[in-house]
Each structure stands twice: as C-alpha cells, then as structure tokens.
Amino acid sequence: MTTTAPVTVKRLPESCDHASRRFFLREIKEFVDTSHRARLIVDLSAVEQISSQSIDLLLECVGHVESGDGEVSVAGASPQTAVILELTQAASVLNMFPSVLEATNEYQLNDFDSRKQGYPRHRAA
Amino acid sequence: MEMGALIVTAGDDVSNAAQGLSSYAPSWPVLGKSVLERWMEMVRGLGVGRVSVVDRDPQEPNRVHTMFEWAKEGVEHILLIVLGSYAEIDLLDLVRFHSEGQRQVTRVFDQQGPLGISLLDRNCILTNRERAGQDGDLPSSRYDFLGYVVRLSSTVNYRRLVEDALQGRCGIQPKGFQIRERVWIDETAHVNAAAQIHAPCYIGPATKIKAGVAIRGCSSVEHDCEIDLGTTLDHTSVLPNTYVAPGLYFRESVVDGTRLEHLARGVAVDLGAAGLSARIGTPARRIPRSLKLARNSELPAPDAKAG
Numbered sequence: 001m002t003t004t005a006p007v008t009v010k011r012l013p014e015s016c017d018h019a020s021r022r023f024f025l026r027e028i029k030e031f032v033d034t035s036h037r038a039r040l041i042v043d044l045s046a047v048e049q050i051s052s053q054s055i056d057l058l059l060e061c062v063g064h065v066e067s068g069d070g071e072v073s074v075a076g077a078s079p080q081t082a083v084i085l086e087l088t089q090a091a092s093v094l095n096m097f098p099s100v101l102e103a104t105n106e107y108q109l110n111d112f113d114s115r116k117q118g119y120p121r122h123r124a125a
Numbered sequence: 126m127e128m129g130a131l132i133v134t135a136g137d138d139v140s141n142a143a144q145g146l147s148s149y150a151p152s153w154p155v156l157g158k159s160v161l162e163r164w165m166e167m168v169r170g171l172g173v174g175r176v177s178v179v180d181r182d183p184q185e186p187n188r189v190h191t192m193f194e195w196a197k198e199g200v201e202h203i204l205l206i207v208l209g210s211y212a213e214i215d216l217l218d219l220v221r222f223h224s225e226g227q228r229q230v231t232r233v234f235d236q237q238g239p240l241g242i243s244l245l246d247r248n249c250i251l252t253n254r255e256r257a258g259q260d261g262d263l264p265s266s267r268y269d270f271l272g273y274v275v276r277l278s279s280t281v282n283y284r285r286l287v288e289d290a291l292q293g294r295c296g297i298q299p300k301g302f303q304i305r306e307r308v309w310i311d312e313t314a315h316v317n318a319a320a321q322i323h324a325p326c327y328i329g330p331a332t333k334i335k336a337g338v339a340i341r342g343c344s345s346v347e348h349d350c351e352i353d354l355g356t357t358l359d360h361t362s363v364l365p366n367t368y369v370a371p372g373l374y375f376r377e378s379v380v381d382g383t384r385l386e387h388l389a390r391g392v393a394v395d396l397g398a399a400g401l402s403a404r405i406g407t408p409a410r411r412i413p414r415s416l417k418l419a420r421n422s423e424l425p426a427p428d429a430k431a432g
Contacts (some may be wrong), residue, residue, distance in 0.1 A: 049394065049395070049398070049399075050399075051398065051399055052399040052400055052401070055399075079390055079391075079392040080392060080394045082390065082392075083385065083387045083390060083392055083394045084394065084396075084399060084401070086374065086376075086387075087373045087374060087375060087385075087396075087401060088372075088373060088374075088401070089372070089373075089374050
C-alpha cells in the first residue's frame with residue numbers, strides 16, 4: 001500500500017512584520033515536522049508584486065521544507081511577481097504553477113505515475 | 126547649393142509607460158550615443174550647413190516655421206527627418222536621386238512603408254507652407270531603401286538595434302575603446318578583475334562593474350551605472366544612471382532606473398519598491414583616465430580590465 005505525501009496550501013502573510021513571519025514559519029515548521037516529504041503550495045494569487053521581505057520568507061520556507069525532504073511550489077504568481085522571482089533566482093528553487101488547482105493536479109498526477117510504475121515515490125505505510 | 130536638415134523628435138514621450146506598454150524613449154543611448162546623435166552625424170557627414178532639431182509637438186509651429194525661414198533665406202533643399210527609425214541611408218544617393226527626379230518632394234520608403242524621411246525643394250515649401258510640414262501631403266517621388274533599418278517604436282526594437290550593433294550587423298560603432306574582439310569598455314569605466322565579460326558587450330563611461338558580475342549575450346551597460354556584486358546580465362541593456370543590486374539575474378530585459386521591462390515575458394516591473402534597482406546621480410565631473418594620469422601620476426592604479 002502506498003500513501004500520498006501531505007499537501008498543504010498557504011498564503012503568505014499580508015504583513016511581513018516580525019510577529020507575522022514568526023507565526024507563519026511556526027506553522028510551516030509544524031507541518032514539516034508532522035509530515036514526511038511535505039509538499040507546500042504557496043498561493044500568491046492575491047499578491048500583485050512580491051516584496052523583498054516576502055521573498056526572504058519564501059526562501060526560509062524552502063529551507064524548512066527541504067530539510068524534511070519536501071518541496072515548495074508557488075501558484076498563481078502575477079507576471080510581475082514571476083519576474084521578481086526570476087531576478088532574485090528564487091524561481092530556481094521553486095516549482096511554479098499558474099494556479100493552485102494546477103499545482104495540486106500535478107502532485108496527484110505524480111502520485112498516480114509513481115504507483116503505476118511500481119516504485120512508490122513516497123513512504124509505504 | 127545650400128542644404129538644411131530638420132530633425133523632428135518626439136521628445137521623451139514615455140506615455141506608453143504609464144499604460145504598462147513599451148517605455149522606449151528616443152533619448153535612450155545605443156552604445157554610447159542616442160539615435161538622434163547618430164542621425165546628426167550622418168547629416169553632418171553629408172556636409173549639410175544648417176541642422177536643426179525640433180519637437181514633434183503639433184502645438185509648436187517650429188517645424189514649418191524653420192523650413193519656411195530657411196527657404197526664404199535661399200536654402201535650396203531641406204532634408205526632413207521625423208525621428209522614428211534608425212536607417213543607414215546613403216544620403217548622398219538620396220540627394221542624387223531627388224535631383225534627377227521630376228517632383229519637388231522625395232520620400233524614403235522601406236519594405237514596411239514610409240520611414241518619415243523626405244527631401245523637399247525650396248519652391249515647394251514657399252508655395253505650400255502648411256502642407257510642407259506634413260509628411261506625405263504633397264505629391265512626391267518614392268525612394269526605395271533596401272538597407273539596414275530598425276523602427277524605434279518599442280523596447281524590443283531598441284534591444285534589436287543594440288544586438289545588431291554589437292554583432293556588427295549594422296554600421297553603428299559603439300563609443301569607447303574596443304579592448305578585445307567585440308568588447309567595448311569606456312576608459313572611464315571601472316571593471317573589477319573578477320567580473321566575467323563575455324563578447325560581445327558594451328560598458329559605458331563612469332560605469333562600475335563589481336566583482337563576480339557576469340555580462341554576456343550582447344548586453345550593454347550605458348554611462349554612470351553600477352552593477353553590484355555577482356549580478357548577471359544576459360541579453361540585457363542597462364540604461365544610464367542605474368544602480369542594480371547584488372546577486373540578481375537579468376535576461377532579455379531593459380532596466381532604466383527602477384523600471385524593468387522584461388521582453389521575453391512582455392511585462393514591466395517597478396524594482397524600486399523591492400530595492401533591486403535605483404536611479405543614481407551623475408558624477409559631477411568625468412575625467413578620462415588618460416587625463417587623470419597626466420594630471421596626477423600618484424593616483425591609485427585603476428581596476429584591471431577583465432580579460
């Protein structure tokens with residue numbers, strides 16, 4: 001029997017003050033600690049143009065999630081945000097999807113392929 | 126036979142920028158000189174005695190007024206260039222063609238249509254004062270130009286012109302010193318020895334290129350810019366007085382102060398809010414390195430040019 005890795009969708013905090021950052025990162029850490037190969041989808045559809053503080057936060061997320069052998073995707077980035085992610089090279093450590101739906105579909109497809117090929121991508125229960 | 130040349134510019138009309146479209150402005154330098162300056166050089170090369178630059182603004186009667194005054198003063202031919210393209214026209218051949226023709230006006234066309242360049246006779250201006258200033262209003266001969274031309278209507282075309290010049294596909298010679306095959310670096314630029322400079326490229330006066338910067342893919346950095354540590358420019362032009370923050374990766378873009386136009390994605394972004402680029406001032410005075418050394422032999426050794 002195989003299980004799918006947990007997927008969660010989060011939005012970046014609207015404010016990037018110290019308290020909001022700490023709260024957001026604590027949630028991510030809890031998610032990573034209680035999951036195996038956690039998959040985090042960061043929904044950027046409400047962000048017109050990402051700030052440098054938000055990029056730092058996003059990269060901290062990547063650090064936490066990758067330490068648990070997981071992966072981070074961003075979904076719904078505006079064209080402006082996509083440019084900023086490319087400029088800052090954050091895009092090189094993120095999977096990018098046009099929407100949350102496409103990101104989750106991609107994960108489901110990958111899981112299906114893994115099972116079909118007989119080598120489960122994720123830990124067997 | 127006296128000749129005058131009137132160059133009509135659109136000023137720095139960046140109205141498109143507000144709509145998020147191309148922000149191209151005629152004042153943007155192309156490897157050290159603006160297209161206007163390059164046109165003026167071409168016109169002066171023809172031996173034209175009078176050259177005047179006026180704004181396209183229809184509220185300003187400068188264009189017609191200047192042509193009429195010149196005609197009254199006995200200028201036989203007036204070359205009217207409405208600045209919308211860079212075209213390597215053999216102006217001498219144009220004058221010869223016009224002289225051999227029957228019409229009082231000759232207009233230059235390429236395969237896409239009129240280029241906004243006309244040669245008018247004095248009599249035509251004196252008898253058609255108002256219509257003479259409107260390109261295309263008078264019966265004219267057609268001069269078909271098949272050489273190099275780029276219409277400067279967008280940032281994409283601006284980059285095309287920069288790349289063509291750096292690749293030697295057109296006659297534009299970058300201003301500055303060619304330190305090796307297709308690499309031009311102005312003598313007042315400072316390029317850190319640990320920067321990677323890949324041909325072809327252009328680095329303009331008083332620009333600082335810091336350690337770890339990589340410049341490649343026909344990129345250009347115009348005067349008074351600073352490219353900070355480790356940033357990569359790939360098929361990118363940086364316009365004058367622009368600071369670019371460290372560790373960034375630019376491709377297929379034009380950066381002007383805080384504004385970036387990403388040509389591959391077709392989007393304009395304000396980098397100022399994120400602190401990724403900034404407009405910086407012009408140094409009070411630029412002295413060519415050779416002059417500096419002549420004036421003060423104890424100046425510290427200049428940064429090595431990257432090889």
